[in-house]
Amino acid sequence: MTSFYDALRPEDRAELDDYLDPIAFEPGEALFHQGDVTEGAFLVEEGTIELTMTLPGAETVPIARVGPGSFVGEVALLQDAHRTLTAVAVGKVRAKYLDAVDFRSLLNGNRPSAFMLLKEVASLVARRVYETERAILDLLDQRPAGRAVRPCDAGAPPRRSDFDPLPYLGAFPLFSSCARRDREEFVKLARVFEAPDTSTLLRAGETGTSCWIVVRGALEAICPASRIRLAVLGPGAQAGLLEGLIGVPQQTTVRVRERATLLELRRDDFETLLSPTSRLSYRMLQGISAAAIHEMERKNLVLARERRLLS
Amino acid sequence: MCRVTAYIGPEIRLNKLLSEPDNGLIRQFMPQQHAMLNLAGFGMLAWNDDAETDEPLAYRSTTVPIYDANLDSLSRKVSATTVLAHVRGIPYLPGSGYGPQNLHPFQFAGARLALAHNGDVSDFGKIRVPLLAHIDPRLAAQIRGTTDSEYVYALFLSQLPDWTQDAEAEEIVRALSATLKVLRQVRSEVGAETRSSLNLVICDRDVLVGARLTLDYGVYPLPSDSAEDIYSPYLGLWFTSGHVFECGERGWRMVNGDQEHRAILLSSEPLTRDTTGWVEVPEYSAVIATRSGSRVETTVHEVEF
Structure with a gap:
């Protein structure tokens, strides 16, 4: 899992530190539930977070486990939305909370670090997209026939x-x-x-x-x-x-x-x-x-x- | 933009699909996922295992369904094991085909399968007559209205081996594929080439099909200054399945998905604002749910055209 925080330049990290609030979770405690309105993201310092998804019929399946150095719920920083996953502390967890409003004010402040921060968060989301795509491809490889599309012809180039x-x-x-x-x-x-x-x-x-x-x-x-x-x-x-x-x-x-x-x-x-x-x-x-x-x-x-x- | 909902499963009171969920079908006269109001009426077919005949209850009214006292009363008392219901939306223009003859779902005399459509076939006026050459004359004679949807229904039935008999899932997929191929060919002959959405929900008492299809997706008219035309996502069709659809602590949802699946709900948008637990039918594909005893088997098929 990507260490968002470590990837930042020291000056960006120092600026971000001003906005991070320490927070702790007991084993089994939820950081957020699927369907909740997004408010902010968590930077994990110690412990493990399990991410799960509720499927149709209310069955719950594990999606990923993330540990120290990872951001959880980072989409909230860029956009108001609903949580698409549930995040639960596996054991004791220590983290830092970054409120979306604070993050956006940092961006709107037009500081030199803002661009780097935005690029890091965008890259983090892009990596999650990539990992999720990998998980989907692994599942699709197990599919029975009936959904395959026509073979890729050598069509004319653009x-x-x-x-x-x-x-x-x-x-x-x-x-x-x-x-x-x-x-x-x-x-x-x-x-x-x-x-x-x-x-x-x-x-x-x-x-x-x-x-x-x-x-x-x-x-x-x-x-x-x-x-x-x-x-x-x-x-x-x-x-x-x-x-x-x-x-x-x-x-x-x-x-x-x-x-x-x-x-x-x-x-x-x-x-x-x-x-x-x-x-x-x-x-x-x-x-x-x-x-x-x-x-x-x-x-x-x-x-x-x-x-x-x-x- | 029309809205459609269909259900196969244990007996359910109709208002649990139509009005009680926070985005129940008749509340979608003002849909969550589209800016357009749906004011052109409501239609429904509902089957019940206890009926002496396998003909469905048919209800159609041009009244806006949220104001329809008859529908409200009926839906509080009547239960069904299979439902196909449709809220109609048309452009706010004279000549848009407002009237009872154009209400979905369509079910021709003698046909096993009924159909409701969400979407529109662009330049339909240019292909209406050429399409007749591809439609069984016994079906063409039953067309009463003026909509693209009713012609698509007649065309689809014409592609089945025998539209008066039950059809297997594979036969339905092949007929869908043939329907789209005919539409593509006829449109090509008259120079019609812009996006046409064909989300088709087809059912009889024991089979439910949700096909999420679009011809010429992404091809908007040129020139265009309508942002809605230019940036137009692939029209959605959603489903959820499980043991039973009921209201619990977290609102209306399918529950006990880890047990035998006995029910499936298919809808042009989820019946709840909390969309957790709903998933989209893949593009260019059909979900087919078949009732077998108390179980509902669900499969997904690519529709090639």
């Missing part, structure tokens, strides 16, 4: 297009923090492609050289072993962006489901974009954080479904 995506980007959550001139700047960094059905954009096991944003049409993410569809990615969705953020290879193969208009952002440009050099960087990172949380919620739903169907 072709450059002169389509102007700018009028449409404002509708997408990824760009919700961006002003029009930010979107214009982003479009200059990216390239527009038209891709026919079955074009393969990213392959499982490979570190892609590009990230893709769907402007129109749809992609699908396929489990490489069972050939079961893991996700459908429509307008506004991204493929490869979260993997790029945390520097990991693809776990699914991503291909075009419905002829699509796409924005391609090469990895080099993506890394430049995520350097804290401009207003665009900060605003895009907010959008990527929102995308990571959305992905986390989607993946948790899929994991619950697949566990339910396997039971």
Whole structure:
């Protein structure tokens, strides 16, 4: 499990310390329940937390155990939502609590550390998405036949297009923090492609050289072993962006489901974009954080479904 | 945007699906997951094991269901083991097809399976006539209304080996697949190419099917300045299953999922604001629940088209 706290620079850590409140839990005590409104996150210092999920029919299944150095409930820092898991102390637990309001005031204070903190939390959520996706893929490998999609054909590759995506980007959550001139700047960094059905954009096991944003049409993410569809990615969705953020290879193969208009952002440009050099960087990172949380919620739903169907 | 709920399981009083849960179906005239009000009426088919006939109770009214005193009274007294119910939403425009003939669910004379639809087929006016060539004339003769949904129902039945007989799960999946292929082909011939949502809930007394399908997903009209058109998630369809659907400490939910599954609820959005315990039907797939004695078996199938 990732040590969020240790990954911070000393100056960011010192700034964060001002907002952390010590808290302790007895064995069996819940930090929060699935369905609760989110309020803040817990940085575990000692002990173990078990994360569980309630499935349809109210059956409870374990999802993960986390220990010292890990954040629990980190989605709360970025977005008001409902808890998607229950967190219970396995033994005695000592932790530090970070209230979402405090975290957001730190971000809104426009301090130099804010960008790094936001990037760390976004990366943490992206890693959780990646781990949850791994758990789903392991489950899908146990599926009986009947849900496999057609084999991936060698479809025609995407072709450059002169389509102007700018009028449409404002509708997408990824760009919700961006002003029009930010979107214009982003479009200059990216390239527009038209891709026919079955074009393969990213392959499982490979570190892609590009990230893709769907402007129109749809992609699908396929489990490489069972050939079961893991996700459908429509307008506004991204493929490869979260993997790029945390520097990991693809776990699914991503291909075009419905002829699509796409924005391609090469990895080099993506890394430049995520350097804290401009207003665009900060605003895009907010959008990527929102995308990571959305992905986390989607993946948790899929994991619950697949566990339910396997039971 | 229409809303639909279906149930197979132990006998349940209808108001436990329609009105008592905090997001029960008839409360969805103002749905949680869509901004549009559903004001065009309500329809329901309900089967009961004790009935002398296997024909369902049929109820349809263009009254907004939350104000329908007859429905309220009926749902407090009547119980059923299978329910298919639908709240209709249409555009707020003259000519949108408001009227009793267009209320779902549809069940043609002689047909085993009934159908309710959530979604819409874009450019339907262009394909209505060409579609007739793919529909069994005995079914085409029974079309009374003007909706895309009723044509889709007739087209779906036409793809079954024998629509007057019970159908196996595999036959239903193949018929769904064939239905979508015909729609895709006919739409292509007339140049219709924008997103069409086809969440179809199909049932008879012992089989319930929830298909979450979309043609041309993500393909919005060009040019478009409607954010709702441009950023439009894949239309949802949810289910929960367990021993019994009841109200406990944490509100309405399926309970005892670790025991034999005896009940399944399928709905275009969860019947409770707390969505814990509800899961989505996979995209381009169908969930099929079959009653076998007191048990309900649930399987998921990819629908290729």
